[in-house]
Amino acid sequence: MSAADTPAAAAPRTRRIIPFLVFALAIALLVATPFLPNYHIRVINGLLIYILLGIGLNIVIGYAGLLDLGFVAFYAVGAYTYALLASPQFDLHLPFLLILLIAAFLGMLTGILLGIPVLKLRGDYLAIVTLGFGEIIRIMMNNVDWLTGGPQGIARLDKASVFGIEFARPVEIYFLLLVIVFTVAVLVWRMEQSILGKAWAAIREDQDAARGIGINTTNAKLAAFATSASIGSIAGVIFAASQRFVSPESFTLQESVLIVLMIVIGGIGNILGIVAGAAILILLPEVLREFAEWRILFLGLLMIVLIIIRPAGIVPRSFGPDKLIRGLFGK
Amino acid sequence: MTLIFQNIRKQYGSNVAIDDVSTEFVPGLIHGIIGPNGAGKSTLINMTAGSYTVSSGAIVLDGRQMQSLKKYEIANSGIARTYQNIRLFDQMTALENLEVCYYPTEVGATWREVLWPPFSRSQRERRREACMEILRFFNLQGYATAEAGSLPYGRQRMLEIARALVMNPRVLLLDEPAAGLNHHETAELTAKLAELRSPARIMIIVEHDMDLVMTLCDRIVVMHHGKLLFQGTPAEVQANPDVQLAYLGTANDIDEIRAAAQDRRAKLGIRARQRS
Ligand SMILES: Nc1ncnc2c1ncn2[C@@H]1O[C@H](COP(=O)(O)OP(=O)(O)OP(=O)(O)O)[C@@H](O)[C@H]1O
Ligand SMILES: [Mg+2]
Numbered sequence: 001m002s003a004a005d006t007p008a009a010a011a012p013r014t015r016r017i018i019p020f021l022v023f024a025l026a027i028a029l030l031v032a033t034p035f036l037p038n039y040h041i042r043v044i045n046g047l048l049i050y051i052l053l054g055i056g057l058n059i060v061i062g063y064a065g066l067l068d069l070g071f072v073a074f075y076a077v078g079a080y081t082y083a084l085l086a087s088p089q090f091d092l093h094l095p096f097l098l099i100l101l102i103a104a105f106l107g108m109l110t111g112i113l114l115g116i117p118v119l120k121l122r123g124d125y126l127a128i129v130t131l132g133f134g135e136i137i138r139i140m141m142n143n144v145d146w147l148t149g150g151p152q153g154i155a156r157l158d159k160a161s162v163f164g165i166e167f168a169r170p171v172e173i174y175f176l177l178l179v180i181v182f183t184v185a186v187l188v189w190r191m192e193q194s195i196l197g198k199a200w201a202a203i204r205e206d207q208d209a210a211r212g213i214g215i216n217t218t219n220a221k222l223a224a225f226a227t228s229a230s231i232g233s234i235a236g237v238i239f240a241a242s243q244r245f246v247s248p249e250s251f252t253l254q255e256s257v258l259i260v261l262m263i264v265i266g267g268i269g270n271i272l273g274i275v276a277g278a279a280i281l282i283l284l285p286e287v288l289r290e291f292a293e294w295r296i297l298f299l300g301l302l303m304i305v306l307i308i309i310r311p312a313g314i315v316p317r318s319f320g321p322d323k324l325i326r327g328l329f330g331k
Numbered sequence: 332m333t334l335i336f337q338n339i340r341k342q343y344g345s346n347v348a349i350d351d352v353s354t355e356f357v358p359g360l361i362h363g364i365i366g367p368n369g370a371g372k373s374t375l376i377n378m379t380a381g382s383y384t385v386s387s388g389a390i391v392l393d394g395r396q397m398q399s400l401k402k403y404e405i406a407n408s409g410i411a412r413t414y415q416n417i418r419l420f421d422q423m424t425a426l427e428n429l430e431v432c433y434y435p436t437e438v439g440a441t442w443r444e445v446l447w448p449p450f451s452r453s454q455r456e457r458r459r460e461a462c463m464e465i466l467r468f469f470n471l472q473g474y475a476t477a478e479a480g481s482l483p484y485g486r487q488r489m490l491e492i493a494r495a496l497v498m499n500p501r502v503l504l505l506d507e508p509a510a511g512l513n514h515h516e517t518a519e520l521t522a523k524l525a526e527l528r529s530p531a532r533i534m535i536i537v538e539h540d541m542d543l544v545m546t547l548c549d550r551i552v553v554m555h556h557g558k559l560l561f562q563g564t565p566a567e568v569q570a571n572p573d574v575q576l577a578y579l580g581t582a583n584d585i586d587e588i589r590a591a592a593q594d595r596r597a598k599l600g601i602r603a604r605q606r607s
Contacts, residue, residue: 187445194444194451195458198423198431205420212380212418213494214406214435223441 019319019327026275030178034171041170045242047282048177049235054262054274055181055188056231061260062269062317063192064224065204067127069256070114070134074229076141076251077110078103078236080148083246086158089149096160096167100237107233108226115225119218122207134256141248153247160241173242180238184231185271189321191227200224265306267313271321276314332393333357334379334502334533339388339398341374341557348374350557351388356550358501359530363544364537365568366554367578372537373415375554376506379535380412381405392502407435411500413491415507415537421480425471425490428479429462432497462497469493469523485516489523502533509540521547541593545569553577 033044057071081103085094094102118129141148148154159168160176167176191197199220202210211217240246262281267273284302288295306314334356341349349371356362364372377383379390381402390397397405420428437444437454444451466472469489474482479490488508495503508524509517521543528534538544544551545565553561553568555577561568568574 190445190451191441194441195431195434195437195454196441198427199434199438201423201427202420202431202434205422206418208382208402209414209418209420210431211402212382212406212412213432214403214498215431216403216435220434220438 019324023324023328033174038170041174043283043286045170045173045177047278048174048181049239049242050259050262050278050282051275052177052181052184052235052238053232053259054266054278055185055271056228056235057259058263058269058271058274059188059191059200059228059231060224061263063197063200063204064221065200066119066221066224067123067260068130068225068228069127069253069260070130070132070137071228071232071259072251072253072256073114073134073137074107074110074232075236075239075255076137076248077107077229078233079240079246079250080141080154080236081106081233082237082240083154083157084147086241087154088156089154093158096158096162096237096241100234103233103237104230107230107236110233111225111227111229112222114229115222119221119225131253131256134251134253138248138251138253141251148248151248153245153249155245157240157244157246159244160238167241168244170242173238177238180234184234188227188231189271196220196223261303263313265303265313267315267317267319269317270313270315270319272319272324273313273315273317280314332501332531332533333391334535335389335391336375337389337391339375339378339390340386341371341378341383342386348557349378349386352554352557352559353388354552354559354562356502356533356535358533359528360549361524361528361534361536361547363548363551363565364535364554365539365541365544365551366560370554371557372554373506374557376412376504376535376537379405379502380410380504382412403435406498409498409501410504411495411498411502412504413488413495413506413508415510417484417487417491419479419487419491419494422478424476425466425479425482426459426462426475428490428494429465429497430458432494433458435498465493465496470519485512488512488516489520492523496527501531503527503535505534505536505538507537507539509538509543517543539593 033041036044053071053075056074057068060066060068082099084090085092085099085102086096114130114133118126121129142151144150159166161167162176167173192200199210199215202213202215203217203220207217239250258281262277263274264277265280266275266277280302281299284299285295288298291298310316336352336354339349339352340347352375364375366372374383378385378398381397381400381404385398388398392408392410395408397408397410400408420431423431440450440454444454463472463475466475469492471486471490471493474486474490479487482490488511492505492508509520512520517540524534524536524547536544536548548565551562551565551568552559553574560577561571561574563571
């Protein structure tokens with residue numbers, strides 16, 4: 001119909017082959033994972049948790065265009081929710097799914113509580129305040145010993161179990177994570193396509209013009225913060241359940257920065273990009289384990305190269321999941 | 332339904348941009364606001380749309396005070412606008428620029444849209460069809476899937492007006508819709524704007540193109556140094572010596588006003604094109 005449709009229709013075969021190959025590789029890896037040694041499954045589990053975190057943070061950064069550097073706080077909220085409600089700490093042993101719901105709700109609440117005072121800020125100011133918030137939460141975990149066990153953290157967390165099925169071994173956690181990551185990815189993607197997602201895009205482009213067409217930008221941004229925080233919190237629950245131990249060390253500023261980097265390198269505003277970004281930033285250090293002292297240098301170089309050759313990320317915003325599906329099934 | 336300015340004032344620091352302006356706009360008519368550079372035309376539009384606060388006085392739509400409402404609330408009570416410098420959502424497609432305007436009425440159904448595919452499909456279909464209709468009205472249907480920022484300048488102007496129309500506003504404020512357009516595009520715009528005249532709509536156009544203003548407008552408000560200098564029909568405005576004085580510094584005839592305004596418009600156009 002329009003000029004914009006024609007090039008895609010006439011795209012050479014190779015255009016279709018590259019996403020197909022990458023997709024096939026990803027599927028092969030997912031299928032092979034349960035047969036790998038435990039150590040490797042744990043690495044893949046870590047990757048899936050980071051993908052979940054990336055999908056969550058991307059709502060705020062990629063969709064609504066707000067730089068949040070304190071995302072790890074919500075991750076911590078989820079992890080400690082599980083630790084407190086399913087451990088000998090207070091001798092509480094609530095079921096996993098119930099805790100997941102509670103944590104999602106608490107994450108959302110924390111997101112809104114953080115959002116209300118800071119959403120008037122933009123850009124750098126927002127980044128700094130959220131960064132501070134992340135640190136406050138971590139320092140609190142470190143110091144409120146009676147609740148969080150302080151720097152020692154909380155150990156001997158319950159095994160996760162859903163309807164009597166236990167999720168404790170790495171391969172079991174792997175299946176649990178697959179289901180949750182896939183579900184969250186689909187829901188978040190549908191959210192991006194919804195009218196709320198379009199409003200986020202409008203706010204990202206021109207906040208004032210967005211108000212001019214009747215968008216209550218405060219509410220729309222709060223919705224982004226709340227959804228994002230609740231996904232971060234869900235990731236925290238699964239993290240805690242798989243480690244069966246939590247301590248403040250896991251929730252440093254570096255974690256927040258790593259997740260932001262995943263998004264920026266992979267493809268801001270695109271779930272496929274986040275998968276790619278996470279794969280590179282999480283798997284590459286594992287592959288390079290033998291050259292430990294060169295690792296940081298190597299990653300730094302890679303980042304510089306990627307930012308120069310692919311400034312919009314490895315998978316740019318324009319190549320979203322819909323394009324992949326169309327590419328795969330030739331529609 | 333009327334839109335009334337009651338003694339409105341706007342100060343930027345010590346600079347009085349609007350000084351005690353009172354007037355009234357009625358539906359069914361196209362109102363023009365003209366005046367030289369810096370006269371305060373855009374400030375009037377910005378205050379009406381809630382982009383700027385009002386220093387004192389009241390803006391009343393249909394008996395309701397608007398000046399203390401938030402900008403999005405003003406938009407939702409039926410006041411839509413375009414900007415002197417185009418402000419589209421550049422990286423969204425032309426179609427999405429219109430679709431997003433459904434946010435205020437449809438955001439409540441977001442969860443259904445996310446969780447229930449048949450609902451979201453029909454919702455999106457309906458939204459798309461309504462927006463495509465508006466695009467077709469402005470001959471923009473061929474750009475539906477193109478990024479708004481990639482459209483030619485003249486098409487962007489049209490798209491911005493299209494976006495303002497999605498929610499079928501009671502008040503349509505256009506700030507220099509012809510700025511930067513060539514003759515052909517201006518003629519097209521004039522014809523479209525004439526079609527938008529409706530008994531249910533108050534239209535206010537700020538414009539430097541005197542041909543457009545004189546052809547299209549039923550009533551004209553002339554602003555000068557933040558004050559309302561004169562208001563009346565196009566014929567009355569053209570015959571008024573004060574207006575000539577305001578534009579040219581000397582009392583001269585309308586052809587020279589036209590030339591002066593045209594000159595200024597051309598400059599604006601050059602700037603506008605450089606930006607895009
Ligand atoms: N945001 C602002 N801050 C300070 N002063 C402003 C601001 N906007 C406008 N002004 C001043 O208010 C006065 C009126 O400006 P306004 O933009 O309303 O004029 P205008 O009639 O739209 O002019 P133009 O034809 O150039 O668009 C000018 O003196 C201008 O310098
Ligand atoms: Mg102006």
